[in-house]
Amino acid sequence: MGRVRVRVIVDKGTSVFDGVYLSVARGAFRRYSTYRAATVAGTVTNTVFGMILASTMLALWRARPGLGGYDAAQAVTYIWISQGLLVTVAVWGGGFQDDLQARFRSGDIAVDLYRPVDFQGWWLATDLGRAGYQLLTRGALPMLAGAALFDLVLPGDPLVWAEFLLAVALAVVVSFGLRFLASITGFWLHDSDGVRAAMAVVSMFFSGMLLPLALFPGALGELARVLPFSAMVQLPADVLLQRRTGTALLGLYGFQLAWGAALLALGRAGQTLAVRRVVVQGG
Amino acid sequence: MAEPGRGTAARAGWAVRSWWLITGMWIRSTMAYRASFALSLAANTLITFLDFAVLLLMFAHTRQLAGWTLAETGFLYATSSVALGAANVLVGSVGGLGERVRSGSLDTMLIRPAPALAQLAAERFSLRRLGRLVQAFAVLGWSLTALDVHWSWDRVLMVPALLLCGTVIFCALFVGCSCVQFWWGEAAELQNAVTYGGATVLQYPPTVFAKELVAGTVFGVPLAFVNWLPALHVLGRTDPLGLPAAFRFASPLAAALCVLAAGLAWRAGLRAYRSTGS
Amino acid sequence: MAVIEVEDVRRSFTVRTKEGRWRRGKREVRAVDGLSFTVAEGECVGYIGPNGAGKSTTVKMLTGILVPSGGRLRVAGVDPAARRAELARRIGVVFGQRTTLWWDLPLRDSYELARRIYRIPDARYRANLDRCVELLDLAALLDTPVRQLSLGQRMRGDLAAALLHDPSVLYLDEPTIGLDTVSKAKVRAFLRETNRERRTTVLLTTHDLTDIEQLCGRVMVIDHGRLVLDGPLERLHEIGGSERTLVVDLAEAHPPIDLPGVRVARTEGPRQWLAFPARQSAAPIVAAVAERYPLVDLSVREPAIEDVISRIYAGDPAAVPAP
Numbered sequence: 001m002g003r004v005r006v007r008v009i010v011d012k013g014t015s016v017f018d019g020v021y022l023s024v025a026r027g028a029f030r031r032y033s034t035y036r037a038a039t040v041a042g043t044v045t046n047t048v049f050g051m052i053l054a055s056t057m058l059a060l061w062r063a064r065p066g067l068g069g070y071d072a073a074q075a076v077t078y079i080w081i082s083q084g085l086l087v088t089v090a091v092w093g094g095g096f097q098d099d100l101q102a103r104f105r106s107g108d109i110a111v112d113l114y115r116p117v118d119f120q121g122w123w124l125a126t127d128l129g130r131a132g133y134q135l136l137t138r139g140a141l142p143m144l145a146g147a148a149l150f151d152l153v154l155p156g157d158p159l160v161w162a163e164f165l166l167a168v169a170l171a172v173v174v175s176f177g178l179r180f181l182a183s184i185t186g187f188w189l190h191d192s193d194g195v196r197a198a199m200a201v202v203s204m205f206f207s208g209m210l211l212p213l214a215l216f217p218g219a220l221g222e223l224a225r226v227l228p229f230s231a232m233v234q235l236p237a238d239v240l241l242q243r244r245t246g247t248a249l250l251g252l253y254g255f256q257l258a259w260g261a262a263l264l265a266l267g268r269a270g271q272t273l274a275v276r277r278v279v280v281q282g283g
Numbered sequence: 284m285a286e287p288g289r290g291t292a293a294r295a296g297w298a299v300r301s302w303w304l305i306t307g308m309w310i311r312s313t314m315a316y317r318a319s320f321a322l323s324l325a326a327n328t329l330i331t332f333l334d335f336a337v338l339l340l341m342f343a344h345t346r347q348l349a350g351w352t353l354a355e356t357g358f359l360y361a362t363s364s365v366a367l368g369a370a371n372v373l374v375g376s377v378g379g380l381g382e383r384v385r386s387g388s389l390d391t392m393l394i395r396p397a398p399a400l401a402q403l404a405a406e407r408f409s410l411r412r413l414g415r416l417v418q419a420f421a422v423l424g425w426s427l428t429a430l431d432v433h434w435s436w437d438r439v440l441m442v443p444a445l446l447l448c449g450t451v452i453f454c455a456l457f458v459g460c461s462c463v464q465f466w467w468g469e470a471a472e473l474q475n476a477v478t479y480g481g482a483t484v485l486q487y488p489p490t491v492f493a494k495e496l497v498a499g500t501v502f503g504v505p506l507a508f509v510n511w512l513p514a515l516h517v518l519g520r521t522d523p524l525g526l527p528a529a530f531r532f533a534s535p536l537a538a539a540l541c542v543l544a545a546g547l548a549w550r551a552g553l554r555a556y557r558s559t560g561s
Numbered sequence: 562m563a564v565i566e567v568e569d570v571r572r573s574f575t576v577r578t579k580e581g582r583w584r585r586g587k588r589e590v591r592a593v594d595g596l597s598f599t600v601a602e603g604e605c606v607g608y609i610g611p612n613g614a615g616k617s618t619t620v621k622m623l624t625g626i627l628v629p630s631g632g633r634l635r636v637a638g639v640d641p642a643a644r645r646a647e648l649a650r651r652i653g654v655v656f657g658q659r660t661t662l663w664w665d666l667p668l669r670d671s672y673e674l675a676r677r678i679y680r681i682p683d684a685r686y687r688a689n690l691d692r693c694v695e696l697l698d699l700a701a702l703l704d705t706p707v708r709q710l711s712l713g714q715r716m717r718g719d720l721a722a723a724l725l726h727d728p729s730v731l732y733l734d735e736p737t738i739g740l741d742t743v744s745k746a747k748v749r750a751f752l753r754e755t756n757r758e759r760r761t762t763v764l765l766t767t768h769d770l771t772d773i774e775q776l777c778g779r780v781m782v783i784d785h786g787r788l789v790l791d792g793p794l795e796r797l798h799e800i801g802g803s804e805r806t807l808v809v810d811l812a813e814a815h816p817p818i819d820l821p822g823v824r825v826a827r828t829e830g831p832r833q834w835l836a837f838p839a840r841q842s843a844a845p846i847v848a849a850v851a852e853r854y855p856l857v858d859l860s861v862r863e864p865a866i867e868d869v870i871s872r873i874y875a876g877d878p879a880a881v882p883a884p
Contacts, residue, residue, distance in 0.1 A: 038469035045476035051496070052483050056341070056348075059491040063345040194322030197411070201330035210337045217343060304677050308663055308670065315665040315706065391661055393626045396649035397678050557642070558628045559574065 028129030068214030080146030177263025208234030301397035305405035327414030357426035363485035364419035366449030381468035455541035465552035508537035570632030594786035607773035653723035657735035693721035713744025812855035
């Protein structure tokens with residue numbers, strides 16, 4: 001399943017259709033699969049948070065049935081989907097960012113820029129590999145736990161699941177684009193911790209990770225719906241809950257694609273500036 | 284030469300002083316990157332406000348959540364956050380234990396004449412953790428004025444007491460859960476599940492959750508003593524579990540037991556580490 | 562008086578092994594297996610052996626980090642494992658590949674912290690710091706953030722940090738690894754001075770035999786957790802560390818080169834391995850070869866610890882290092 005997902009992205013990319021990137025992604029997938037204790041611990045954490053948030057949603061929907069166009073079961077399902085996406089899509093940050101940060105600290109980052117493989121493409125490939133592994137573990141396992149503990153409404157049609165997987169893949173690309181931008185500030189700031197922390201805040205809130213965006217009132221809701229963050233959690237959840245089908249689904253993919261492309265292009269521009277800066281400083 | 288005393292008090296004093304010395308070094312280290320520091324402090328304060336914004340958004344759609352008002356829920360939110368925030372400032376770094384073991388820096392701590400736990404708790408200290416505390420106190424101030432409570436002296440005294448006990452309980456949970464990493468180095472997130480997960484549970488009224496879960500926080504991981512049980516007294520509410528009233532005043536006892544358990548876990552973990560050298 | 566006493570010390574680890582995709586097995590590894598030695602006050606002892614021989618396990622037990630599985634240990638009269646915190650004030654440790662200095666702070670701040678953590682009286686702290694600053698040439702570096710120091714400067718800084726509290730025993734783990742020649746010389750000179758003037762007992766772990774040659778009167782060689790040699794440096798030379806190897810590439814294959822004082826250990830097409838006494842300079846040999854043969858390329862190989870050990874086993878001082 002993970003491998004299929006990687007293919008989908010590779011087809012979309014421009015320079016990424018290359019054996020190197022595919023093996024990089026596979027390598028990342030395999031690397032994460034060796035952190036077995038971390039996977040178990042993380043799955044437990046996601047499940048605990050899923051239980052907490054699902055209980056609060058049930059309390060809210062008991063007071064206001066049908067709030068935001070969701071019934072109680074859908075609201076609870078939304079929470080479990082978002083818990084499954086939290087680490088897969090790296091809403092909180094992390095993944096390749098930790099590796100990149102270690103490269104900054106050690107000074108190896110200057111060397112990385114001169115490698116024959118593309119810097120951004122390399123890290124995108126590792127992040128897709130990571131996401132593939134985490135979807136299978138920290139995405140799927142909490143969902144299964146949620147389904148065992150609560151009444152969830154999940155589609156039986158495999159086509160909807162395929163549509164969901166595509167939306168998740170695009171969500172990872174958007175998330176990568178954002179995180180890449182946050183991380184490369186390290187070229188100018190010495191330490192991108194602060195920017196990463198800020199990004200994590202905004203991502204958590206505006207992605208719909210904490211609360212469905214439908215519950216955001218007025219202008220705040222409008223804002224949340226146009227920002228790229230919604231592509232990370234709210235939109236994939238919409239696909240699985242079948243709130244968007246047919247042409248609306250195409251619009252959803254278009255939104256994700258547009259933000260993904262724009263963010264990658266911005267990251268590319270930042271990378272060019274960074275290279276120039278490293279050249280000026282002499283590494 | 285001034286040898287540290289042998290008494291428990293002298294040893295505790297030395298541990299606190301070591302913590303303070305090393306923390307001071309980390310604070311000065313972060314000042315080397317001022318811009319990043321300022322941004323992360325701002326972000327950290329903001330992060331926790333967005334956390335509270337979720338609660339506000341929920342109450343924008345309902346006047347009561349499982350029978351509790353916004354001011355009451357805000358009181359739970361604030362007390363839970365103060366306790367967690369203070370514990371995170373004091374000992375939050377122990378969560379990095381597995382990483383310290385892997386990098387070998389735990390060994391370096393073990394050959395310095397300062398308690399290893401104090402050094403570990405101060406490792407990579409960051410002032411930006413104060414952000415959560417600032418926000419939590421702001422929410423607490425607001426909720427205290429918004430609550431419709433008759434403030435008798437016992438209720439007034441209960442508030443600082445529960446903050447203190449809650450902080451101690453969370454400190455013990457941070458330390459105790461980190462000890463798992465002596466055996467299971469990558470399991471840092473389990474600690475998050477208990478501490479951050481626990482704090483999130485306590486931010487909502489106990490009536491939101493299944494009775495089994497609430498009972499688990501009284502008799503299992505003693506989270507309920509952080510704020511749920513004492514808050515029942517402060518807010519004059521009935522206990523969903525129908526426990527005897529004494530439970531509402533048992534937080535100091537629960538805190539002491541937690542510290543004892545965490546201390547034993549730390550000793551056992553360190554002993555295992557030193558005899559296996561994993 | 563013996564400062565370090567090690568008596569039949571053992572230390573075994575349980576290692577998890579991977580067997581197939583999911584199954585895991587357990588295996589017991591004896592990292593240190595019946596080790597006994599004593600080190601007298603003021604001695605400087607080289608402690609060498611191949612990777613994984615048990616060197617760092619020994620040092621971890623001597624510092625009290627690791628509890629031995631068996632046997633008896635005393636450092637400065639104290640059982641390290643039982644009284645780790647007390648011992649910490651009386652030992653200094655330097656890891657060549659890991660700094661204990663504060664990365665983002667000026668060097669001076671790390672020393673100030675040491676003063677407080679080790680509770681060094683003011684007068685003694687100042688005297689010790691002045692001495693280290695002078696001998697290690699640190700005056701210009703005291704206000705520089707550690708991250709801006711070169712590897713050699715950092716190592717000098719680390720050495721000073723480990724000595725401010727007047728430890729009676731100093732453990733050094735690869736103190737010259739990765740350093741340039743000038744820094745190596747400074748570090749060695751300082752250690753020699755400290756060992757002589759302060760009577761500080763030094764236990765030195767290294768891969769660089771030159772460190773041992775210049776600092777240590779005695780060498781202990783450990784392999785598979787046991788001492789295979791313990792004696793004066795000369796013993797090591799006798800057994801096999803006495804030869805260096807000059808590898809020369811000629812334009813074409815030649816019969817073995819014939820030079821006085823040089824033994825051809827091996828030939829392989831145009832390449833020849835010339836063994837010569839370690840204390841002799843390579844320069845005249847190179848000059849002689851270049852004069853008489855079509856020399857294309859050359860390199861000099863120092864005796865490697867692994868080779869020395871293999872020769873100890875073989876009991877054959879004339880054995881030649883495998884290329």
